[in-house]
Amino acid sequence: xxxxxxxxxxxxxxxxxxxxxxxxxxxxxxxxxxxxxxxxxxxxxxxxxxxxxxxxxxxxxxxxxxxxxxxxxxxxxxxxxxxxxxxxxxxxxxxxxxxxxxxxxxxxxxxxxxxxxxxxxxxxxxxxxxxxxxxxxxxxxxxxxxxxxxxxxxxxxxxxxxxxxxxxxxxxxxxxxxxxxxxxxxxxxxxxxxxxxxxxxxxxxxxxxxxxxxxxxxxxx
Amino acid sequence: xxxxxxxxxxxxxxxxxxxxxxxxxxxxxxxxxxxxxxxxxxxxxxxxxxxxxxxxxxxxxxxxxxxxxxxxxxxxxxxxxxxxxxxxxxxxxxxxxxxxxxxxxxxxxxxxxxxxxxxxxxxxxxxxxxxxxxxxxxxxxxxxxxxxxxxxxxxxxxxxxxxxxxxxxxxxxxxxxxxxxxxxxxxxxxxxxxxxxxxxxxxxxxxxxxxxxxxxxxxxxxxxxxxxxxxxxxxxxxxxxxxxxxxxxxxxxxxxxxxxxxxxxxxxxxxxxxxxxxxxxxxxxxxxxxxxxxxxxxxxxxxxxxxxxxxxxxxxxxxxxxx
Numbered sequence: 122x123x124x125x126x127x128x129x130x131x132x133x134x135x136x137x138x139x140x141x142x143x144x145x146x147x148x149x150x151x152x153x154x155x156x157x158x159x160x161x162x163x164x165x166x167x168x169x170x171x172x173x174x175x176x177x178x179x180x181x182x183x184x185x186x187x188x189x190x191x192x193x194x195x196x197x198x199x200x201x202x203x204x205x206x207x208x209x210x211x212x213x214x215x216x217x218x219x220x221x222x223x224x225x226x227x228x229x230x231x232x233x234x235x236x237x238x239x240x241x242x243x244x245x246x247x248x249x250x251x252x253x254x255x256x257x258x259x260x261x262x263x264x265x266x267x268x269x270x271x272x273x274x275x276x277x278x279x280x281x282x283x284x285x286x287x288x289x290x291x292x293x294x295x296x297x298x299x300x301x302x303x304x305x306x307x308x309x310x311x312x313x314x315x316x317x318x319x320x321x322x323x324x325x326x327x328x329x330x331x332x333x334x335x336x337x338x339x340x341x342x
Numbered sequence: 343x344x345x346x347x348x349x350x351x352x353x354x355x356x357x358x359x360x361x362x363x364x365x366x367x368x369x370x371x372x373x374x375x376x377x378x379x380x381x382x383x384x385x386x387x388x389x390x391x392x393x394x395x396x397x398x399x400x401x402x403x404x405x406x407x408x409x410x411x412x413x414x415x416x417x418x419x420x421x422x423x424x425x426x427x428x429x430x431x432x433x434x435x436x437x438x439x440x441x442x443x444x445x446x447x448x449x450x451x452x453x454x455x456x457x458x459x460x461x462x463x464x465x466x467x468x469x470x471x472x473x474x475x476x477x478x479x480x481x482x483x484x485x486x487x488x489x490x491x492x493x494x495x496x497x498x499x500x501x502x503x504x505x506x507x508x509x510x511x512x513x514x515x516x517x518x519x520x521x522x523x524x525x526x527x528x529x530x531x532x533x534x535x536x537x538x539x540x541x542x543x544x545x546x547x548x549x550x551x552x553x554x555x556x557x558x559x560x561x562x563x564x565x566x567x568x569x570x571x572x573x574x575x576x577x578x579x580x581x582x583x584x585x586x587x588x589x590x591x592x593x594x595x596x597x598x599x600x601x602x603x604x605x606x607x608x609x610x611x612x613x614x615x616x617x618x619x620x621x622x623x624x625x626x627x628x629x630x631x632x633x634x635x636x637x638x639x640x641x642x643x644x645x646x647x648x649x650x651x652x653x654x655x656x657x658x659x660x661x662x663x664x665x
Contacts, residue, residue, distance in 0.1 A: 155635060162424040163434070163487060164635040226638055231624065239622055292622065295485075296532030296603055297432035 124194060131197035140201060144208045147175050148215070165224050172216035173290065177304050179209035180283045184311045191318070203259050206279065210256040213249050241292035248285030251278045283308050393442030396568060398560035403474060404494050410478035411647075416489040416632050418558045424631065425565045426483065427584060428531035429520060436527070437565035444524055444564040446585070451570060453501060455591035456511035463501075465569050469555060471504070472496040476559075477552060477573075482614045482646045484578035488628045493573050494556035497549045507543065507591050514546040515539075515596035516572060517588040533603045539583040540596035540610065541574070542655075550575055550651050554582075576645040576652045578612045609665035613656070614646035618665050 130136055151171055154160050160167045183205040190198040225232050235242045255276055257263070264272045287308055291301035427437040430444075451468065454460040463471075474494050482488040502514075520536035522528055528535045545551065552573040555561060562568040567584025574581050580600050590596075600608035607621050616626045627639035645652050656664075 158634075160635065161435070162420040162631045163629065165629065166487075168635070223636060224639075231626075235624070241622055296428070297530065298532060299530060 127195055128197045131195065131200060137200065137204070141204060144179075144204070147171065147212070165219065168219050169216060169224065172212045172219065173286075175212040176209050176216055177283075177286050177290065179205055179212060180279065180286060181304070181307050181311070183209055183279065184283060184308070188311065188314045188318075207256060207259060209282075210252045213252055217246075217249050241289055244285050244292065245289035248282045248289060251282045251285070255279060255282075280308075280312065394445075395441065395443040395564055396446040398556075398563050398568075400560055401474060401494055401556045404476050404556075404559075405473060407475040407477040410476070410492075411480055411490060413478075413480065413490050414632075415478060415492055420632055421489055421491055421557070422563050422565060424489075426485075426579065427565055427567070428533055429518070429525040429528040429535060429537070430565065431527045432531055440527060441564035444568070446564065446569040449569050449587075451586055451589060453505050453589045453591075455515075456508045456593060457591050458506035458508060460505060468553075468570055472500040474555070479552070479573060479575040480646050481573070481575065481579055481582075482628060482642065484580055484608070484612065484620060484625075486623060486625070486628050487631050488640075488642075488646075489631050491557055491573075492559075493552055493554045494559070495552045495554035495573070498551045498553045498572065499547045499549060501553060501589070502543075502547060505591075510593050511591035512543055513592050513595055514541050514543060515588075515590045515592050516541075516583045516586055517590070518583055519585040519587045533599055535599075537583060537599045538596065539572070539581055539598050541581075542595075543591070544655055545574075545652075548652055548655065550648060576614055576648040578614060580608070581612050611656075611661075611664050613652075613661065613665075614642060615644060615661055615665070616642040617644075618662055 151160075151168060155164070155168075183202055186198050186202045186205065190196050221227065221232060225235070236246050237243065255278060258267065258272065258275065267275065287301060287304045290304065291298060294301060423438045424434045425437040426434070427441065430437040430440040447465070449465040450462045451465075452460075452462045473496065475496055476492050476494050478490060478492045480488060481491050516539045518535075518537035520528060525535075541551065552575075554567075554571050554573045555569065557563075557566060562571065567582075570586050571584040572582050572586065581598075595610060598608075598610055600612075601610055614625075619625055625642055628642045629639050630637070643649070
């Protein structure tokens with residue numbers, strides 16, 4: 122009964138509106154603090170760190186949706202995966218443009234040197250660039266054009282983005298690596314779950330496997 | 343397709359609802375426990391009560407040093423709430439929150455090693471060894487930000503001359519106070535503690551090398567290195583060791599904390615130098631704090647703008663090699 126109730130909440134269109142609004146709260150807080158001169162002594166660093174944290178959090182949430190819907194038997198959670206991935210990209214755009222336009226003030230010479238020469242920037246930039254095709258092809262039309270299998274293969278790049286993001290963070294800090302390691306552990310668990318479920322799935326008879334597969338739609342991919 | 347019924351299962355074998363629900367409760371329990379642990383981590387700060395440690399006292403008898411920079415001084419609230427003092431936490435806002443209970447009285451500094459007259463100085467003695475000067479210095483962090491601070495103190499050379507180094511003394515090694523009971527976060531700082539730093543003897547004798555006991559007209563706040571610290575304005579901030587308990591004159595170059603943590607990134611000299619990048623970022627520019635979100639970065643100066651006074655210390659040295 123509880124599950125039925127939860128699923129009915131998950132399928133309500135109002136839930137999507139509420140979740141969407143919640144995902145904008147961190148952005149709203151940054152704007153609020155910015156207008157009230159409350160971003161601390163190093164506001165650029167503050168915004169870069171805050172948006173950076175939210176990219177990683179949204180990437181983790183996106184990657185956690187498939188395991189959660191299987192473990193909790195809440196298949197409707199899939200309705201939120203694209204939104205979570207796009208919010209990760211939204212905060213990545215804020216993060217990148219703050220660095221590009223404010224921190225480096227569009228000083229292209231320095232920016233190109235940084236991207237080419239500083240490994241932590243190279244890896245962060247790579248993670249961001251990899252998210253661009255995923256954001257573009259996140260629509261139902263693109264799933265149809267690419268075909269489910271190819272689309273799914275392409276969207277596995279989100280693992281690379283998540284790993285790149287964690288390395289970017291790990292290489293940034295000077296000595297206290299606890300927070301980047303927490304993210305690393307989380308990505309590790311999510312990847313391990315997928316490998317494990319892929320492995321156990323392969324050992325099941327074909328008939329069972331077919332039945333477990335989901336139809337290919339924008340929401341389920 | 344032939345579908346067999348499992349013959350050995352009866353209604354009695356159905357998992358009781360209590361157990362079946364137990365799994366969900368277990369999951370909820372895990373979530374609740376995680377939330378409780380996260381909340382508990384924040385608790386000490388909420389229920390810590392009023393701070394019981396040492397607080398800054400007004401300093402009345404200082405003179406203004408003529409060499410001060412005329413650049414705008416960074417706001418006191420900013421300099422006391424944006425600190426790298428890893429013994430009190432690794433976030434910039436941590437030291438201001440966690441150093442409140444740090445007790446710095448009584449305090450003695452032991453000056454020892456290759457000297458004719460080793461001795462211990464009490465804080466009262468240190469306050470009176472030489473006339474106190476207010477010196478406004480630029481302060482450049484290796485991370486790429488800078489502040490302008492009105493420090494109070496006198497040249498370290500005062501102490502060096504008092505203890506009379508032997509000819510064998512070539513370097514000066516400094517050591518910070520470290521008490522895991524007062525500094526419980528030190529264990530997770532990722533650097534070896536107690537914090538140690540060092541200078542070549544001629545660097546230590548340069549008049550700019552400041553033995554600092556105060557700032558903004560008061561004795562040092564705990565989070566800024568109370569009660570006595572070094573300020574070496576031509577070097578990156580981490581060379582300016584805080585809360586000093588030992589100054590030792592030695593024959594060989596002493597170990598230094600950040601060099602021990604990562605020798606590739608932090609050298610013994612660590613002079614401010616826009617032409618020698620940190621391996622992970624450029625040192626050509628810096629962010630002068632207090633300018634707000636859209637303030638442009640400013641160029642970093644050689645020896646942080648103190649080249650006239652200190653460049654001769656490094657004549658003939660390859661500063662890319664001795665970074």
